[in-house]
Amino acid sequence: MEQTVKPLRFGHLSIWPPFVAAPIAGYTDAVYREILREAGCPYCYTEMVSAKGLVMGGEATFALLEHSEHDRPLAVQLFGSDPQDMSDAVKKIQQTGIEFDAIDINMGCPARKITSQGAGGALLKDVSRAAEIVQAVKSATELPVTVKIRTGWTNSDKAVEIALRLEAAGADMLAVHGRTVAQGYGGKADWDVIAQIARSLSIPTVGNGDITCPKQGVALLRESGCAGVMIGRGILGNPFFFTNLHRLLQGKQPETPGCSERFEAAIDHLERAAQRFGDHRAMLELKKHLGFYFKGMKGASKLRVAMHSAKSWAELVDTIKQASAWSDGAQEA
Numbered sequence: 001m002e003q004t005v006k007p008l009r010f011g012h013l014s015i016w017p018p019f020v021a022a023p024i025a026g027y028t029d030a031v032y033r034e035i036l037r038e039a040g041c042p043y044c045y046t047e048m049v050s051a052k053g054l055v056m057g058g059e060a061t062f063a064l065l066e067h068s069e070h071d072r073p074l075a076v077q078l079f080g081s082d083p084q085d086m087s088d089a090v091k092k093i094q095q096t097g098i099e100f101d102a103i104d105i106n107m108g109c110p111a112r113k114i115t116s117q118g119a120g121g122a123l124l125k126d127v128s129r130a131a132e133i134v135q136a137v138k139s140a141t142e143l144p145v146t147v148k149i150r151t152g153w154t155n156s157d158k159a160v161e162i163a164l165r166l167e168a169a170g171a172d173m174l175a176v177h178g179r180t181v182a183q184g185y186g187g188k189a190d191w192d193v194i195a196q197i198a199r200s201l202s203i204p205t206v207g208n209g210d211i212t213c214p215k216q217g218v219a220l221l222r223e224s225g226c227a228g229v230m231i232g233r234g235i236l237g238n239p240f241f242f243t244n245l246h247r248l249l250q251g252k253q254p255e256t257p258g259c260s261e262r263f264e265a266a267i268d269h270l271e272r273a274a275q276r277f278g279d280h281r282a283m284l285e286l287k288k289h290l291g292f293y294f295k296g297m298k299g300a301s302k303l304r305v306a307m308h309s310a311k312s313w314a315e316l317v318d319t320i321k322q323a324s325a326w327s328d329g330a331q332e333a
């Protein structure tokens with residue numbers, strides 16, 4: 001199967017397999033991206049970063065740009081509503097000396113605090129401004145400029161028209177989440193609309209929405225005519241997605257991770273987070289991740305309650321280790 005799955009190409013980049021990790025604010029930080037890379041993820045985005053925050057020089061905003069040298073190729077994703085802010089933000093990033101491989105523009109976020117500023121998904125209601133933003137960012141960088149959109153604000157009638165306007169403005173690749181902004185994360189992603197966009201554009205389209213396993217991802221890649229696919233929630237607590245993707249492409253059977261592998265992966269994530277953020281912040285940050293590692297496992301809801309009541313990083317690790325020993329015993333019994 002390896003030969004029949006072609007790389008995703010745009011700008012100077014050639015990404016294989018053409019499966020990319022979605023930006024997920026609060027989750028795909030530098031620590032989790034490193035874990036995904038080791039599992040074989042070929043392309044990542046930063047979490048979304050405020051262009052205004054960069055222009056104003058906010059320390060927390062700049063911290064979102066940090067990444068290790070192994071975390072490449074990597075796109076920095078910006079959100080904003082003002083073309084000038086967006087191009088100034090790109091120049092600020094270049095001044096930091098932190099290197100990226102592409103600049104991505106968020107035109108899909110449905111959160112009210114973002115759309116009320118005219119940013120994220122709200123740009124799909126003002127396509128002229130959206131196109132101006134693409135042009136402004138293009139004029140500030142030599143890097144490929146990509147855009148992540150949804151299929152529309154409340155319906156997808158103009159999805160193809162919007163995509164064509166962004167291509168004409170200079171976008172080098174478009175990632176399309178097959179939901180409208182109004183849908184939030186509910187309902188089902190509409191892969192027919194994604195396929196229509198993929199057929200209409202000359203630049204590559206990356207389809208996104210509801211991919212949960214590599215086999216389904218390969219099938220949607222083929223059926224939709226997209227040049228790549230993007231996985232969001234399906235990779236939370238599941239770096240195994242990428243190890244299994246590589247197995248599948250080598251003609252091997254994907255392996256469902258057992259309880260002990262999931263516990264091991266969760267503890268590894270906790271340890272890396274502590275190294276980067278310190279124990280206390282690692283405990284707070286990781287509580288939300290950990291539930292995903294144990295989803296569907298016997299005793300997961302009891303474990304979730306115990307994890308949430310942990311008062312320190314050490315207590316959290318202990319809780320997981322105890323549950324792990326218990327589950328090993330249960331497996332052996």
Ligand SMILES: Cc1cc2nc3c(=O)[nH]c(=O)nc-3n(C[C@H](O)[C@H](O)[C@H](O)COP(=O)(O)O)c2cc1C
Pocket residue numbers: 022023024025026047048077106108109148177185189208209210211230231232233234
């Ligand atoms: C908690 C959460 C945070 C997200 N943060 C971002 C973000 O920062 N930038 C972005 O473009 N999309 C963001 N998304 C959307 C995902 O990238 C993706 O488009 C969406 O989850 C659909 O893909 P999926 O069905 O595979 O999850 C976020 C989604 C979730 C659930």
